[in-house]
Structures are given as structure tokens and as C-alpha cells.
Amino acid sequence: MTFRWGWWAVRRWGLPLALLAALVGAWQVAATTGAIADALRLEDFLVPAPSEIASSLWENRSLLAENAWVTLKEVLLGFACALVAGLSFAVALHLSETLRRAAYPLLVASQTIPIIVIAPILVVWFGYGIGPKLGIVALICFFPITVNTLDGLRSVDPDAIKMMRTLDASRGQVLWRVEAPTALPFAFSGAKIAVAVAVIGAVFGEWAGSDSGLGHLMLQDNAQLETARMFAAVLVLSAMAIALFGLLALAERRIVDWR
Amino acid sequence: MRQDSKMPAEAREFATAGPSPAGAPGAAVSIRGLRHAYGELRTVDGLDIEAAAHEVLGLVGPSGCGKSTLLELVSGLLEPAGGAIEVGGAEEARGRLARCAYMPQRDLLLPWFSAIDNAALALRNGGAGRSEARREARALFERFGLAGFEGARAAELSGGMRQRVAFLRTLLSGKPVLALDEPFASLDAITRAEMQEWLAGALSADPRTVLLVTHDVEEALYLSDRVVVLSPRPARIVRELRAPAPRAPDRDASVTSPEFVTAREHAMRALRGGPK
Numbered sequence: 001m002t003f004r005w006g007w008w009a010v011r012r013w014g015l016p017l018a019l020l021a022a023l024v025g026a027w028q029v030a031a032t033t034g035a036i037a038d039a040l041r042l043e044d045f046l047v048p049a050p051s052e053i054a055s056s057l058w059e060n061r062s063l064l065a066e067n068a069w070v071t072l073k074e075v076l077l078g079f080a081c082a083l084v085a086g087l088s089f090a091v092a093l094h095l096s097e098t099l100r101r102a103a104y105p106l107l108v109a110s111q112t113i114p115i116i117v118i119a120p121i122l123v124v125w126f127g128y129g130i131g132p133k134l135g136i137v138a139l140i141c142f143f144p145i146t147v148n149t150l151d152g153l154r155s156v157d158p159d160a161i162k163m164m165r166t167l168d169a170s171r172g173q174v175l176w177r178v179e180a181p182t183a184l185p186f187a188f189s190g191a192k193i194a195v196a197v198a199v200i201g202a203v204f205g206e207w208a209g210s211d212s213g214l215g216h217l218m219l220q221d222n223a224q225l226e227t228a229r230m231f232a233a234v235l236v237l238s239a240m241a242i243a244l245f246g247l248l249a250l251a252e253r254r255i256v257d258w259r
Numbered sequence: 260m261r262q263d264s265k266m267p268a269e270a271r272e273f274a275t276a277g278p279s280p281a282g283a284p285g286a287a288v289s290i291r292g293l294r295h296a297y298g299e300l301r302t303v304d305g306l307d308i309e310a311a312a313h314e315v316l317g318l319v320g321p322s323g324c325g326k327s328t329l330l331e332l333v334s335g336l337l338e339p340a341g342g343a344i345e346v347g348g349a350e351e352a353r354g355r356l357a358r359c360a361y362m363p364q365r366d367l368l369l370p371w372f373s374a375i376d377n378a379a380l381a382l383r384n385g386g387a388g389r390s391e392a393r394r395e396a397r398a399l400f401e402r403f404g405l406a407g408f409e410g411a412r413a414a415e416l417s418g419g420m421r422q423r424v425a426f427l428r429t430l431l432s433g434k435p436v437l438a439l440d441e442p443f444a445s446l447d448a449i450t451r452a453e454m455q456e457w458l459a460g461a462l463s464a465d466p467r468t469v470l471l472v473t474h475d476v477e478e479a480l481y482l483s484d485r486v487v488v489l490s491p492r493p494a495r496i497v498r499e500l501r502a503p504a505p506r507a508p509d510r511d512a513s514v515t516s517p518e519f520v521t522a523r524e525h526a527m528r529a530l531r532g533g534p535k
Binding site for chain 1: 331334336356357359360361362363365367369370371372380381383384385412414428432
């Protein structure tokens, strides 16, 4: 049993891990021999090797953890706001054709607004606190959640609705017992996309104005040429996004257990 | 939510009360001068059909003759372009919807619910709590050979079982009229024969007015009291036949009896537009 699982894990993860190891190894060699720095005509300390990033990760663990916690809060709260707003908005658009016709084109158009431009305005309006970061994360997450959920709600088998009507279902019962479960896998897809970009939103928000968070730390490290610590922060940020994505995928497997 | 005043409590009670034909809900169906069209395409044009309370009426016709439309019209899912449909005294769509349970061709079991929750859907829609609805459905599961599969998801059931659950779901709506649209079309021949026997037993135990649409003449003649053969679009009645031995306990003997074979020949000839 364990042997089988082990073999499965090797087959599933063996290749990507081997590729990753090769890339990191090549980077290590190129950085320690100074090949990259020479090619770019830079000082050696500006191109940290993976081993230096790892040791920076360890040395700065409490600083990174503190800032990661700030960013995580922004991501989670912003994502939660987008989830509530996105799901409600999708249901509203689904129930009202007028609203859908009126709001859907605007929703799509809103995606062309570069968030990076909005971030400083939000900071001007709402100050240096967590508010603007929440706003930006929520704005980024809102679109994929809403659009995917709406698609899910609209993909319901019309015959299933006829069946429910003939079994005396009210509109609410059709929504809750047929349309919502149909839309659930779609909503999860949207949420997974959203959570992956949410960390980027949080970093934008912190860049526009903040005194803590991984994005803030990256900005400082950049200014102080602390390149190893900057890469370490990036690493923590990706780990956070991957973990959140994994948690959502796990929740999906547990909740959408009929597929 | 949508409680119809004309659907008294005994209709719902009946579903759980077991075989009690005396107290069974019955409603006659009367279709007069029915017309319907999809755009320019006339699917039904001046059709008259009567079904008595507790009668099983088979509707046989070529593909695309508007049989499914007819069931949706009777069930109140559609409004006719012309003519009148009366179900247990109700003419408007709302009243028909309250009296008819429409069982579509596909089983349409909801994959996120267990078999018993699928069967109990109408009870839940009617406001029953989950455990109460399950208790009512469980009694029928035992009676109709589904005991032990209450917790199974649709994907874990065989085609015949899925169809049985779908039928129990229709039955548990407690409605006096069942509109069955080719209920066994998706099954293989052996399972279909078994299911016909099963449905015959279920209807003897729990009689309802049934409109059974099928393109299988044998199925219609075995399960129905009376069979109406419809023409290609727009549907008209070509022939009406009495079934020789409706829902006989021994299906295989019944469908091979001389009377049955003769009736079947008449129906087939009518269906294919040959000599009467």
C-alpha cells in the first residue's frame, strides 16, 4: 500500500522535481562562479545563489514570518470579501436578466482597469491601514469568482429544472438544490484562480503604501540591495499562494464529492 | 412553498400509507381540441384524449410526433396554443402542475444527493424535514426492491435502479396523475422487461392515473389499460386499442398470448400507417 503510494508520488512528482532541481543547481553554479554577475556586469552580491537565499530565509525567519502574517491577513480577508460579494453578485445576475444585461458588460470592462493604477488612489482615500490592501485583493478576486459562478449557475440542465417544477419546487428550492450544487465546481475553479492572484494584489497594495507585509519588505530589500532576502520573501509569497491553492483544492475534493 | 388548496393532505399521506386503492387519489384527464406549435411547426393540432381516474393510458407514436410536448402540456409545464386540458377539474397551468408529476425520459437524479434524498425530493420541496422525508421514502425503498441502496449516489446505481429511484421520486410527489415520458427507453431489453414488471407491480400497489408515452408498442400494451396510437406530426389519434390483460403478473406469458400478439399487430400497422 505504502509502496504503491510511493511509486505513484514518484511518477507524479518525479519529473517536475527533477526539473526544479536541475534549474536550481544550474543557478547555484552560475551564481557562485560569478557567471551571471559577469554577464550582466554586476557586483557579485547582487546575484544571490540559491544557497544564500536559503540561509537568508533561515536567518530572517522571524522577520519574514511577521511580514508574511500581515500579507496573509490581507489576502484572506480580501479573498473572503470577494467570495461573499462575488457569490452574491453571481446569484443576483443569474436571477435577474435585466441586471445581467446591465451589469455584465461593465463587469468585463472593469477588468481592463490596471489595478496597479488603482492602488495608490485607494491608499489616498483609505490611508495606510489594511483597508486599501483588502480592497485591491478583493477587486482582483471578485472577477474570476463572479464570472465562473455565473457560468456554473447558467450551465444547469433545463430538464432538471422542469423536473423540480413538477415536484412543486419554489424558485429558492431550485436555486439551492439544483443550481447551486451545479455551480459549485465552477465557483471553486474561480476561487482557485482568485487565490493565486490574490497574493499579487496584496503586494501591489503594499507597494502603494504600507509599513509592513512581504510586499513592503521586498520594496525595502530592493532599495537596500538586500537581494537574497528579497528572493526569500518572494519564495515565502509563492509558498503562501501554493498553500492556499492547495487548501482550496482539498476543500473542493471534500465538498464536491460526487464527481 | 406552492401549496395547492385542491391537493388535500390525504394525497400526500397516500404515498406512505401503502396499498390502499380505496383512498388513492384519482384524477381524470381530459384533453379537448388541443393545439400547439413551436413557431411554424404544428406539433399538436386538434387532439381529443380522455383518461379516467386510475386509468393507465398508453400513448404510442412515431418519433417526433409531439408526445413529449403533449405530456409537458398536460403537466402544466407548457400552456397550449389552443384547446383545453383539464386535470382533476383544473384547467389553468398552475392547477395542472399541482396535480401532475412529470417524469422525464432521463432519470435526472441529482448526483449530489443520495438515492433516498433524490426519491424524497418532492417531500422536501413540500416543506418536510430531512429525516421525516427520508422516513417516508425508506418505506417505499423497501417495498420496491431498493432496500440497502438508500445512501448510494446516482453514479453507483445501475440503469434499472436509477429509473426505479426516479419513479419513486415521481410517486412520492403524491400527485394523482403521473406523466411518464418513455421511462425505460434508455435501458437494455432485459432490464426493460424487468422494469415493466416492476412498474406494473408498483401501479397495482399504488394506482394513479398514468399517461405513459413510449414508442415501444409491447410496453404500452402490457402496462396500459388502453393504448392510443398517434400519427406523425401534427399528432392525431390513428387508432385506439384496449389492452388484453393490463399489468398481468406474468409478463412473458401475457405478452406472448394470442390476444396480445393480435393487439400488437393492430397497433404496429396503425403506427406504420398500413392497412387497418
